[in-house]
Amino acid sequence: xxxxxxxxxxxxxxxxxxxxxxxxxxxxxxxxxxxxxxxxxxxxxxxxxxxxxxxxxxxxxxxxxxxxxxxxxxxxxxxxxxxxxxxxxxxxxxxxxxxxxxxxxxxxxxxxxxxxxxxxxxxxxxxxxxxxxxxxxxxxxxxxxxxxxxxxxxxxxxxxxxxxxxxxxxxxxxxxxxxxxxxxxxxxxxxxxxxxxxxxxxxxxxxxxxxxxxxxxxxxxxxxxxxxxxxxxxxxxxxxxxxxxxxxxxxxxxxxxxxxxxxxxxxxxxxxxxxxxxxxxxxxxxxxxxxxxxxxxxxxxxxxxxxxxxxxxxxxxxxxxxxxxxxxxxxx
Amino acid sequence: xxxxxxxxxxxxxxxxxxxxxxxxxxxxxxxxxxxxxxxxxxxxxxxxxxxxxxxxxxxxxxxxxxxxxxxxxxxxxxxxxxxxxxxxxxxxxxxxxxxxxxxxxxxxxxxxxxxxxxxxxxxxxxxxxxxxxxxxxxxxxxxxxxxxxxxxxxxxxxxxxxxxxxxxxxxxxxxxxxxxxxxxxxxxxxxxxxxxxxxxxxxxxxxxxxxxxxxxxxxxxxxxxxxxxxxxxxxxxxxxxxxxxxxxxxxxxxxxxxxxxxxxxxxxxxxxxxxxxxxxxxxxxxxxxxxxxxxxxxxxxxxxxxxxxxxxxxxxxxxxxxxxxxxxxxxxxxxxxxxxxxxxxxxxxxxxxxxxxxxxxxxxxxxxxxxxxxxxxxxxxxxxxxxxxxxxxxxxxxxxxxxxxxxxxxxxxxxxxxxxxxxxxxxxxxxxxxxxxxxxxxxxxxxxxxxxxxxxxxxxxxxxxxxxxxxxxxxxxxxxxxxxxxxxxxxxxxxxxxxxxxxxx
Numbered sequence: 073x074x075x076x077x078x079x080x081x082x083x084x085x086x087x088x089x090x091x092x093x094x095x096x097x098x099x100x101x102x103x104x105x106x107x108x109x110x111x112x113x114x115x116x117x118x119x120x121x122x123x124x125x126x127x128x129x130x131x132x133x134x135x136x137x138x139x140x141x142x143x144x145x146x147x148x149x150x151x152x153x154x155x156x157x158x159x160x161x162x163x164x165x166x167x168x169x170x171x172x173x174x175x176x177x178x179x180x181x182x183x184x185x186x187x188x189x190x191x192x193x194x195x196x197x198x199x200x201x202x203x204x205x206x207x208x209x210x211x212x213x214x215x216x217x218x219x220x221x222x223x224x225x226x227x228x229x230x231x232x233x234x235x236x237x238x239x240x241x242x243x244x245x246x247x248x249x250x251x252x253x254x255x256x257x258x259x260x261x262x263x264x265x266x267x268x269x270x271x272x273x274x275x276x277x278x279x280x281x282x283x284x285x286x287x288x289x290x291x292x293x294x295x296x297x298x299x300x301x302x303x304x305x306x307x308x309x310x311x312x313x314x315x316x317x318x319x320x321x322x323x324x325x326x327x328x329x330x331x332x333x334x335x336x337x338x339x340x341x342x343x344x345x346x347x348x349x350x351x352x353x354x355x356x357x358x359x360x361x362x363x364x365x366x367x368x369x370x371x372x373x374x375x376x377x378x379x380x381x382x383x384x385x386x387x388x389x390x391x392x393x394x395x396x397x398x399x400x401x402x403x404x
Numbered sequence: 405x406x407x408x409x410x411x412x413x414x415x416x417x418x419x420x421x422x423x424x425x426x427x428x429x430x431x432x433x434x435x436x437x438x439x440x441x442x443x444x445x446x447x448x449x450x451x452x453x454x455x456x457x458x459x460x461x462x463x464x465x466x467x468x469x470x471x472x473x474x475x476x477x478x479x480x481x482x483x484x485x486x487x488x489x490x491x492x493x494x495x496x497x498x499x500x501x502x503x504x505x506x507x508x509x510x511x512x513x514x515x516x517x518x519x520x521x522x523x524x525x526x527x528x529x530x531x532x533x534x535x536x537x538x539x540x541x542x543x544x545x546x547x548x549x550x551x552x553x554x555x556x557x558x559x560x561x562x563x564x565x566x567x568x569x570x571x572x573x574x575x576x577x578x579x580x581x582x583x584x585x586x587x588x589x590x591x592x593x594x595x596x597x598x599x600x601x602x603x604x605x606x607x608x609x610x611x612x613x614x615x616x617x618x619x620x621x622x623x624x625x626x627x628x629x630x631x632x633x634x635x636x637x638x639x640x641x642x643x644x645x646x647x648x649x650x651x652x653x654x655x656x657x658x659x660x661x662x663x664x665x666x667x668x669x670x671x672x673x674x675x676x677x678x679x680x681x682x683x684x685x686x687x688x689x690x691x692x693x694x695x696x697x698x699x700x701x702x703x704x705x706x707x708x709x710x711x712x713x714x715x716x717x718x719x720x721x722x723x724x725x726x727x728x729x730x731x732x733x734x735x736x737x738x739x740x741x742x743x744x745x746x747x748x749x750x751x752x753x754x755x756x757x758x759x760x761x762x763x764x765x766x767x768x769x770x771x772x773x774x775x776x777x778x779x780x781x782x783x784x785x786x787x788x789x790x791x792x793x794x795x796x797x798x799x800x801x802x803x804x805x806x807x808x809x810x811x812x813x814x815x816x817x818x819x820x821x822x823x824x825x826x827x828x829x830x831x832x833x834x835x836x837x838x839x840x841x842x843x844x845x846x847x848x849x850x851x852x853x854x855x856x857x858x859x860x861x862x863x864x865x866x867x868x869x870x871x872x873x874x875x876x877x878x879x880x881x882x883x884x885x886x887x888x889x890x891x892x893x894x895x896x897x898x899x900x901x902x903x904x905x906x907x908x909x
Contacts, residue, residue, distance in 0.1 A: 271515075272514060272515050272517070273513050273514055273515050274508045274513055274514075274515050275513060276515065277497070277501055277505075277508070277515055278505075280494065280496060280497055280501075281494045281497060281501070281505055283496070284494035284495055284496040284497055285492060285493060285494040285495065287492050288492035288493055288494050288502075288505070289494065289505065289506075290476060291454075291456075291476050291486065291488070291492055292476070292480070292505040292506035292507075292557065293475070293476050293477030293478075293480045293481070293506040293507075293561075294477075294505065294506050295475075295477065351494065351495070351496035351497075352496055
């Protein structure tokens with residue numbers, strides 16, 4: 073009997089180890105498949121995989137990737153944030169206004185980021201304080217943030233005086249030894265940082281706990297209400313940074329930009345193995361998810377395929393990724 | 405001085421008084437049984453003590469000092485830990501993370517995995533479950549192992565008082581024994597335990613003293629050795645229950661074999677089950693938990709696909725794997741799941757919806773639901789089964805466990821099933837509800853229904869059944885008349901082939 077149990081235990085452990093890798097490996101294989109596929113069908117792998125093209129793809133990914141870092145935390149906690157696109161627009165507008173008000177660029181960046189955090193704080197407070205489910209709370213905020221962005225900008229895109237902010241996501245970085253745009257490096261640093269926070273801090277483990285079993289977390293003395301406010305505020309900061317990047321790309325604060333970005337961001341997290349029922353998800357997976365979509369878009373563009381083809385393919389990929397996950401993952 | 409002293413605790417939820425004056429005095433290192441029917445207020449009382457709910461009236465003294473926890477964390481800091489009836493663990497996290505949840509004691513917020521696992525391991529080593537590894541995923545552990553994790557979690561916060569709400573409801577016999585030796589160990593270390601249970605045998609085995617709750621009031625307290633079981637039952641229900649198991653009126657109609665199962669198998673849980681079920685009889689299935697009884701019922705009902713075997717319903721034989729719940733319902737088979745909340749009832753829907761869901765046809769016309777009819781049909785059945793609720797419109801989740809179970813049984817009555825597969829129909833419910841359910845089962849058998857009764861509670865099987873078979877490691881024994889069995893024989897049979905199997909490895 074005893075032997076049986078410990079053997080079963082070993083098998084289980086091996087299984088979970090394998091599964092952990094499969095969870096990351098799955099999306100990674102998907103990414104490779106997409107890249108190989110388009111390298112082949114575009115007929116010119118050297119062009120598709122050129123440093124030039126990779127620079128383009130990566131700088132196109134920055135906004136979704138940075139947002140996906142914040143969204144991963146929210147989704148692991150069992151929540152959702154639909155106000156991402158609007159928050160990005162609002163943060164971009166605020167950054168632009170700050171620059172034009174003559175503030176130091178670094179202060180402008182801080183202001184844009186902080187506005188994102190503030191929106192997240194309000195989201196979290198509504199969810200915790202008023203007991204409105206995240207879907208509805210952030211659906212409301214989607215409108216509020218977008219409207220505020222339009223109000224603040226007078227419904228017009230705000231052109232900004234050129235500063236170094238405009239160079240954050242350029243295709244050719246200056247200085248050239250950076251190889252990739254500064255924004256890409258910022259995204260990488262943020263991703264690594266958040267992955268460590270999720271894995272190695274009490275806050276991170278509590279995010280998993282609340283998403284896995286909120287009642288248990290509360291019974292253990294975790295203040296779930298406060299924790300949620302932290303989670304949405306933190307995610308908001310990331311959306312704020314994404315907003316700064318968005319402004320940098322357009323070189324203007326556009327209140328109508330990034331409509332629907334939240335869906336790309338959620339898709340990235342879900343393709344990367346995040347579970348909308350909470351308790352599951354990794355930053356690495358989400359980043360790969362964001363890259364899969366970016367490489368797909370880019371490949372379709374190179375093939376000269378229409379926008380709607382991309383939309384259909386990405387839709388199919390989301391469903392496939394989640395379906396594969398359902399088959400693969402254990403019933404917990 | 406008592407460790408914890410409750411005086412005149414009262415709590416209302418809207419119109420209902422959940423607690424209406426409870427006194428309880430808990431001494432250091434004692435195991436204090438809290439006994440009472442479901443709905444008597446035990447869970448509310450636990451929540452008051454553990455900071456989940458604040459009382460409206462009354463005083464709590466912890467080691468002589470007034471105690472009024474602001475939230476569960478506050479209670480935990482005061483050394484009070486609640487172990488829930490339904491395990492409350494985070495399935496996606498590791499054993500160590502679950503044990504140390506809330507008391508991680510981080511260095512600058514940094515989560516020291518090695519240290520956490522080391523501390524968890526030290527707590528785990530108190531138990532004879534050395535195979536629970538701190539880094540294992542909790543979702544993959546057995547219920548018994550999960551419970552050990554829960555208890556360790558309570559101890560991780562240096563609990564001085566542990567509240568256990570029906571801790572054995574998800575455990576097997578061996579694990580119950582382990583749990584009891586653990587409780588004794590805790591109490592020897594000076595930790596006080598409030599132990600909630602329906603099983604008086606259990607209470608007798610483990611508790612030093614008791615308090616009986618009835619209708620939110622503490623009606624009786626004292627040393628457990630000073631009182632008899634029938635006294636306790638009398639205190640719980642407020643009347644004496646002499647005979648829990650009703651007298652049976654034999655079925656007088658034509659005999660017919662309504663269900664015949666042949667060599668059903670669904671490895672690894674179920675290897676071979678063969679039996680016949682006749683009108684008017686109650687056929688008991690005994691066995692240890694995990695022996696394959698539930699799997700058998702599910703396979704017969706077509707929820708899980710068996711690998712082999714045939715099922716004959718009223719003379720029509722089919723390969724068992726062709727069964728589906730929809731087909732079985734049409735054939736007049738009803739199934740009561742052991743997992744009432746998980747797959748038995750739709751908790752958010754009304755009582756009426758839950759009762760009529762398997763046969764909406766009775767209260768609808770061309771797909772249009774006649775709600776008045778639905779209500780009246782449901783109310784009738786609610787009366788028959790003495791479901792205590794304000795109306796049939798009430799969501800099922802607002803009912804106590806016993807009343808929920810009555811709703812689940814009412815559904816089978818509404819369905820007018822000829823064959824009833826009942827899986828643990830009285831588990832975890834109060835004695836009053838049990839009595840009603842026993843009467844209902846006996847009455848159904850008298851009307852010519854065929855009943856398969858799966859139960860882990862031997863007195864229930866012996867009190868109710870005509871014939872009995874024992875499931876052991878997925879193999880169903882030959883059915884014999886109940887008179888040919890004794891409780892010892894059943895247990896021996898359940899355990900014996902267990903030993904044989906182990907020898908066979």
